Amino acid sequence: MADTTLAEANLGATPETPMPTEPARAILALDLGTTTGWALRGHDGLITSGTASFKPGRFDGGGMRYLRFTNWLTELDRLSGPIATIWFEEVRRHAGTDASHVYGGLMASLTSWGELRGVPYEGVPVGTIKRHVTGKGNANKQAMIDAARARGFSPADDNEADAIAILLWAIETRGGAA
Numbered sequence: 001m002a003d004t005t006l007a008e009a010n011l012g013a014t015p016e017t018p019m020p021t022e023p024a025r026a027i028l029a030l031d032l033g034t035t036t037g038w039a040l041r042g043h044d045g046l047i048t049s050g051t052a053s054f055k056p057g058r059f060d061g062g063g064m065r066y067l068r069f070t071n072w073l074t075e076l077d078r079l080s081g082p083i084a085t086i087w088f089e090e091v092r093r094h095a096g097t098d099a100s101h102v103y104g105g106l107m108a109s110l111t112s113w114g115e116l117r118g119v120p121y122e123g124v125p126v127g128t129i130k131r132h133v134t135g136k137g138n139a140n141k142q143a144m145i146d147a148a149r150a151r152g153f154s155p156a157d158d159n160e161a162d163a164i165a166i167l168l169w170a171i172e173t174r175g176g177a178a
């Protein structure tokens with residue numbers, strides 16, 4: 001009887017224990033505004049969503065909404081993260097000057113937060129998001145809410161519905177990675 005080495009004995013064998021699969025990465029989707037819609041796919045694959053208000057208080061200085069937004073992102077990252085990727089609605093036209101200023105301030109806060117932590121972020125055009133979930137690039141707010149509900153979600157408003165749509169687009173077209 002010939003001696004066989006361990007390597008020869010294992011030729012063609014498959015490992016008894018499968019290789020561990022990489023856990024899902026936490027992905028955050030945002031619809032930036034005074035009432036910011038958010039949707040998050042956690043490491044466990046569970047999707048949660050909601051809205052956060054960054055309306056300034058009566059005695060707040062001009063930058064307080066942005067500080068609260070930054071603190072909110074940090075807390076969300078701490079509780080659910082670390083956040084691996086952030087997708088946000090890229091708005092190119094605003095109904096008014098105030099909305100434009102708020103969006104710009106929130107986007108600046110978001111991008112600087114991401115840069116400080118090495119978290120990739122990317123904007124998604126409004127029409128791309130709407131077309132993905134409704135089939136129409138110019139879908140109205142109710143159509144976005146209805147599309148989220150058709151997918152099994154219960155958005156409180158169009159901000160949350162938009163964030164859900166952004167997250168679904170990111171997962172289904174990009175695998176979540178920026």
